[in-house]
Amino acid sequence: MMYYIKAENLKCRRTFAKKLVLIAPLLMVFLASISGMYLVQNGYNWWYTILLPSFITLATALVNQIEERKLRYRTIFALPVSLQKIWISKVFLLAMYVLVACILHLVGMILGKLLINPTSSISITQMVTATLILIVVSLWQIPFCLFLSKKFGLMATVLINVGIGIVLGFFAVTEDFWWACPYSWAMRLMCPVLGILPNGTLALQDDALLNPSVLPIGIALSAVLFLLLLTVTANWFQRQEVK
Template sequence: MLQTYLKAENLKYKRSLFRKLIILIPTALIMISMVFIFIGIGLGGFSSAMVSNWSMPIASLSIVILCHLVNNKDQKHKYRTIYSLPIDLKKTFISKTILIALNHLIISLFLSLITIISEGVSSGVSVAIGHTGYFILGYCLLWLSLLWQIPFCLFLDQKIGFIGSVIINLFASALGGLFFSLTPLFWFFPYSWPAKFMVTCFGVLPNGLLVEADSRYILNLGESSLLVLISVLAMLILSALFSRWYRRQVYRN
């Protein structure tokens, strides 16, 4: 049944900016990373600059933009397209969350492909092929650590608007990445989870430098698995909570 809702939501964004962001966001990230390399900030190399900029804060910003486009689609019509149909609004919210998550996953996989190609150019094809699995796994773990932000940003965008959501997510992402991700407090500050996975999977510190292989900042397998579990649970709990809120909000409007 949920598949029907997902197909209906997906049809709304055919040939829209929502779809085009799959290409536009990686393109923007490539350009930003090249600027960082040019001015001497990306000292770990192009791949390090890519993953560093993605984790802090472009990934969070991309979720804010995707959530705003999804919300704006129904708000523009004052929810008339929802009122006229006998649908479950909780499932509608969940389908929106899944659609945004899938788009974000495609962007993440696209970025992993770009990283593999860049490593092939800089370090050789054999090295890039040998690390292909690590790059794909790394970007997938970054994606998992960001999933909880989707229902939260759908809520935040409706409550305080697009600009407010951008400011809060940019600030929190920078705060989490630069200050909490390298301390034990990262467990309690979700915005630091992508940066922690970046250090663990890619060996890149929040400042773009490479970390030593035996660094205490790198999570072991058990800690990584626990963080994945916490990330998934956070997404499920927030999706359940905000789907109920969405149903009340739409009826109120």
């Protein structure tokens, strides 16, 4: 499998998809730094509500376009290789890109806290925990967006995962059925971890959204959905043929 992942990574060499891994977190740190004393608070809230989903959407769509431009996947379908492994390697590669982008964002937030916003009530331990959780709860979007990109193209993927996804996330995050909407998981889990409400303000001590019981639920659901989507989409890609 490592050979497949290395091959996919080589395809992304000098592409905008790979540059996004650096651009997305740096852009977030820059925008957050403008808010001064709210740097950490806004830097995380804007990251998991808007920029991280946008990054995943664009990265997956661009990785798909690399193959689409090369005779619409015909070069892959004609090779004596496992299409399932190719699909899974694309997902794993994109997961590594998400990991790196989130770590760069974390480093930027830590430096911002130390240099610009030392009075922030959000500790470095909270930030590290939040980043690790965000990586896990965002993974399901990778096979989902890769499927949407392959099936419907870039614009439809952006509309569904960023446009509709953000609206659904904000609608469901404060409801009892938040667990049924994957787009609300990141926002809901960040409430007890960072103490930040979905609207970006700090929660009061007695706020019901600070209940940490949502953490194992959200993490478990994210892992299950990721594995389910990975299996379903990999099997779907295995059945693709040259058209």
